[in-house]
Amino acid sequence: MIVVNALTKLYGDVTAVRSLSFDVGPGEVLGLVGPNGAGKTTTLRCLSGIIRPTSGSVVVAGHDVIQDSVAAKRELAFIPDEPHLFDYLTVEEHLRFIARLYGVADAPARIPALLAELELSDKMRTLPPELSRGMKQKLAIACGLLHDPRVLILDEPLTGLDPAGMRRMKNTIAERARAGSAVILSSHLLNLVEELCTKLLVVSRGSCVAYGTLAEIIESRPELAGRSLEDVFLTLTGTGSGE
Amino acid sequence: MTWSALLYLTGMSVWNRLSSRVRRAREPRYLLALVAGGAYVWFFLFRNIGNGPHAGQGPGGPFLSAGGRLIVIALLVLGAMSAWVFGEDKTALAFSAPEVSLLFPAPLSRRDLVGYKLLRAQIAILFNVVIWVVLLRRGGTELPPLMRALGVWVLFTTTHLHRLCAALVRASLGEHGRGAWKRHWISLVVFGVIVAGTVVAVMSGIRAVGGVHDLHSLVAAATSALHSGVGAVVLWPFVAVTAPLYAHTTSQAFAALPWALVIVALHVAWVLTADTAFEDAAVAASAARAARLATMRKGRHAMAAARPVKVKGSVRMLAPVGHPAVAVIWKNFLCLRRTAQTRTLIAPVIGIVAMSAMLVGDVGGAARSIALGCALCAGMLIIFGPAIARNDLRQDMLHLVALKTLPLRGATIVAAEVASSAIPVAAIQWLLIVAAGVALSFDPLPKFGAAAIATAAVIALPTLLVFNTLFALIRNGAPILFPSWIKLGAVVGGGIETLGQNLVSLGFIVVLLALMLVLPVALAGGAVFVLKGAPLAGLAVALLGGTAVLGGEVAGAVEVLGRALERTEPGQVPG
Numbered sequence: 018m019i020v021v022n023a024l025t026k027l028y029g030d031v032t033a034v035r036s037l038s039f040d041v042g043p044g045e046v047l048g049l050v051g052p053n054g055a056g057k058t059t060t061l062r063c064l065s066g067i068i069r070p071t072s073g074s075v076v077v078a079g080h081d082v083i084q085d086s087v088a089a090k091r092e093l094a095f096i097p098d099e100p101h102l103f104d105y106l107t108v109e110e111h112l113r114f115i116a117r118l119y120g121v122a123d124a125p126a127r128i129p130a131l132l133a134e135l136e137l138s139d140k141m142r143t144l145p146p147e148l149s150r151g152m153k154q155k156l157a158i159a160c161g162l163l164h165d166p167r168v169l170i171l172d173e174p175l176t177g178l179d180p181a182g183m184r185r186m187k188n189t190i191a192e193r194a195r196a197g198s199a200v201i202l203s204s205h206l207l208n209l210v211e212e213l214c215t216k217l218l219v220v221s222r223g224s225c226v227a228y229g230t231l232a233e234i235i236e237s238r239p240e241l242a243g244r245s246l247e248d249v250f251l252t253l254t255g256t257g258s259g260e
Numbered sequence: 261m262t263w264s265a266l267l268y269l270t271g272m273s274v275w276n277r278l279s280s281r282v283r284r285a286r287e288p289r290y291l292l293a294l295v296a297g298g299a300y301v302w303f304f305l306f307r308n309i310g311n312g313p314h315a316g317q318g319p320g321g322p323f324l325s326a327g328g329r330l331i332v333i334a335l336l337v338l339g340a341m342s343a344w345v346f347g348e349d350k351t352a353l354a355f356s357a358p359e360v361s362l363l364f365p366a367p368l369s370r371r372d373l374v375g376y377k378l379l380r381a382q383i384a385i386l387f388n389v390v391i392w393v394v395l396l397r398r399g400g401t402e403l404p405p406l407m408r409a410l411g412v413w414v415l416f417t418t419t420h421l422h423r424l425c426a427a428l429v430r431a432s433l434g435e436h437g438r439g440a441w442k443r444h445w446i447s448l449v450v451f452g453v454i455v456a457g458t459v460v461a462v463m464s465g466i467r468a469v470g471g472v473h474d475l476h477s478l479v480a481a482a483t484s485a486l487h488s489g490v491g492a493v494v495l496w497p498f499v500a501v502t503a504p505l506y507a508h509t510t511s512q513a514f515a516a517l518p519w520a521l522v523i524v525a526l527h528v529a530w531v532l533t534a535d536t537a538f539e540d541a542a543v544a545a546s547a548a549r550a551a552r553l554a555t556m557r558k559g560r561h562a563m564a565a566a567r568p569v570k571v572k573g574s575v576r577m578l579a580p581v582g583h584p585a586v587a588v589i590w591k592n593f594l595c596l597r598r599t600a601q602t603r604t605l606i607a608p609v610i611g612i613v614a615m616s617a618m619l620v621g622d623v624g625g626a627a628r629s630i631a632l633g634c635a636l637c638a639g640m641l642i643i644f645g646p647a648i649a650r651n652d653l654r655q656d657m658l659h660l661v662a663l664k665t666l667p668l669r670g671a672t673i674v675a676a677e678v679a680s681s682a683i684p685v686a687a688i689q690w691l692l693i694v695a696a697g698v699a700l701s702f703d704p705l706p707k708f709g710a711a712a713i714a715t716a717a718v719i720a721l722p723t724l725l726v727f728n729t730l731f732a733l734i735r736n737g738a739p740i741l742f743p744s745w746i747k748l749g750a751v752v753g754g755g756i757e758t759l760g761q762n763l764v765s766l767g768f769i770v771v772l773l774a775l776m777l778v779l780p781v782a783l784a785g786g787a788v789f790v791l792k793g794a795p796l797a798g799l800a801v802a803l804l805g806g807t808a809v810l811g812g813e814v815a816g817a818v819e820v821l822g823r824a825l826e827r828t829e830p831g832q833v834p835g
Contacts, residue, residue, distance in 0.1 A: 028831075067664040068829045086826070090667040101662040105595040116580040117587035118666055124580040 018043050018199035019168050024073035026059050033059040035223040041199040048214030049203040052256045056223040057203045061172050065095035078167050091119060094166035098173035100157035102145040108156055109141040112163055119164035131159050150177040169193055169200045187213060207246045221254040262368055266376045274383060297760025305394050329506045330482050333498045337458060343426035344451055371532055385416045407513045411505030414520045418501045421527035454494050461491025497523055584668055585676040592680030596651040612636045627702040634696035638689040645685035646731050652681040653736040660830045671822025678736050682728040689724050693717060712796060719800055723807045729814050730776060734769050740824050743833045776813050780806035
């Protein structure tokens with residue numbers, strides 16, 4: 018569903034992402050983890066077509082993100098850690114805007130259900146500046162899910178959500194994966210990654226330090242056997258003792 | 261210990277700000293901006309610095325004259341009263357968001373915070389002192405620059421401290437009511453005495469000169485009010501703080517300086533003891549400033565900053581299927597509808613109506629007057645339209661992350677964004693032109709028939725659309741091609757580099773506009789020349805032909821800008 022090959026992103030002399038290669042198939046959830054400044058957000062932005070890779074390729078549902086960006090973007094949704102909403106569109110208008118962009122013909126029927134699911138029904142005519150941080154995040158999630166994307170890219174999706182919202186978000190991610198979407202999830206919450214992800218991509222300083230299922234990663238590093246995911250992460254990224 | 265930390269914060273902030281600007285100048289575009297801004301400042305401020313003082317030349321002459329001093333004192337009195345009565349200057353209390361979150365919970369006394377605020381204000385004051393000393397250099401006095409700088413510093417510092425005091429007292433009164441009246445009674449009594457004394461002094465001054473009939477009698481009355489009777493007492497502080505600046509010799513300035521410094525010291529003591537409501541007032545002022553800055557960055561007019569936006573009426577809902585670019589235009593129309601500052605048009609429209617009404621007598625005929633008013637309004641929109649309708653990339657570049665995830669080509673996004681601001685302006689202009697045409701058709705002495713007017717209205721529509729698209733396109737091109745150059749809606753910031761950026765941007769817009777108009781104007785001119793036997797037909801062909809060529813150029817430019825937008829990364833966009 019999404020195939021990344023030798024993805025590299027340079028900012029001047031600084032290498033933000035160095036030759037990352039991985040793929041995420043339908044129904045898979047990839048956890049992208051790494052310390053601060055490892056290049057996670059840059060990677061997600063390259064996958065979403067927001068920034069252009071310096072080299073390498075990203076193919077979403079058969080469409081190259083650079084060569085065929087419109088077709089690729091039609092198949093994906095990117096939900097950033099900081100919701101980017103238009104100040105002068107109400108909650109409902111945001112969804113209608115997205116519906117038109119992606120040609121969601123049954124949007125009038127789906128919007129109320131989606132808003133109810135995310136507990137935003139009573140905020141339909143509210144502008145984003147009047148929403149709490151968590152509600153803005155829910156609206157961004159609703160915008161991402163409205164067109165049933167085949168590839169779902171999430172950057173710290175639980176930021177700002179209350180416990181019930183977190184539970185619902187986790188269920189939603191799992192449901193989307195079960196429905197056949199490929200999901201890429203970046204988070205510092207290792208328990209979330211452990212709970213949802215079918216495989217991991219651990220990055221540090223822009224490079225891949227481990228990739229595969231947790232079992233595969235531990236198999237390649239036998240000294241990590243029996244350790245918690247936190248210990249595994251700290252050891253792999255060299256950001257702690259791992260003890 | 262505390263002050264060393266605050267001094268460190270102040271010093272390092274200034275140093276880092278300067279050094280980051282110097283580092284940025286390694287990039288050619290910032291270097292160009294710095295050179296352009298520096299050249300502008302040099303030309304207007306420092307060009308003749310080596311020529312020595314010339315009495316009466318330059319802005320310093322009138323400013324440093326006796327009349328100039330009267331005006332300055334009058335402005336000081338009015339400014340002080342305004343600060344007390346209207347309290348419009350809450351920015352005197354405002355801290356930045358990091359200052360509120362880091363300094364307010366820190367183990368600092370209120371006095372430390374107020375002192376820090378005064379220290380930060382001194383940076384701006386000292387900068388302004390340098391500018392004013394240079395501006396006043398050719399003022400015709402013998403004062404050495406350092407003494408003149410001291411005079412300007414006393415004036416600016418006292419003004420700032422007084423505004424700060426007034427803001428603190430007003431905040432305290434607002435919060436604590438009667439209790440605050442008791443605490444600040446001395447300040448309030450002094451203020452009341454000065455107001456009453458000033459009124460009495462002005463009335464006496466007017467009586468002394470036998471009424472105000474002209475500028476000379478006004479100056480005489482003001483001088484009398486200032487130097488005799490009650491005025492000499494109640495207005496003495498204002499005279500004293502201006503005395504060092506208006507001294508003619510160094511010895512005069514030295515004689516005046518101690519009293520001026522006493523007034524500054526009294527104000528400092530006043531600020532440091534009148535700080536009861538400081539934190540609450542400062543936090544409120546800081547929050548208001550932060551909201552204002554945020555809204556300005558989002559492109560709304562500064563005067564409308566922070567006003568709550570109402571979700572107006574029912575807008576026709578967007579159908580879920582159809583060309584996706586329409587969604588962008590629909591979004592931007594909603595933005596315009598909810599943010600347009602039509603109030604800013606009231607004064608110019610009143611002016612135009614008045615001008616048109618005055619012309620009724622000269623030209624004759626209400627119909628022609630209405631037509632003229634409509635035409636003037638349409639013309640005015642050429643200048644003000646793009647400033648009012650900013651519902652395009654000038655706002656949406658701040659949402660570049662969201663824009664770049666849309667399943668649209670870059671050129672489609674650019675076209676939709678540009679159309680969002682061009683269409684409303686063109687539509688209003690067209691309606692005005694139609695109104696002008698209708699009005700002319702009622703003219704008792706029509707020079708144009710109804711058919712000619714109708715034809716003109718039909719031809720005007722595409723012409724206006726293309727012209728407004730061109731204007732909007734050029735203004736939208738800047739944030740795409742030079743995202744770091746353009747303040748996206750922001751009016752904050754400044755400095756030589758920003759000044760240079762604005763100059764270079766303006767030059768760029770003018771040159772581009774001229775280049776794009778060369779071919780269409782040449783073609784239109786050719787059509788008029790060839791069809792000079794039939795001027796109306798020639799004009800129609802010229803307009804339509806020029807519009808077609810310009811439309812082709814615009815379409816090409818949209819493609820180019822679309823590709824540029826696809827290459828622009830969020831990190832390149834400030835704010």
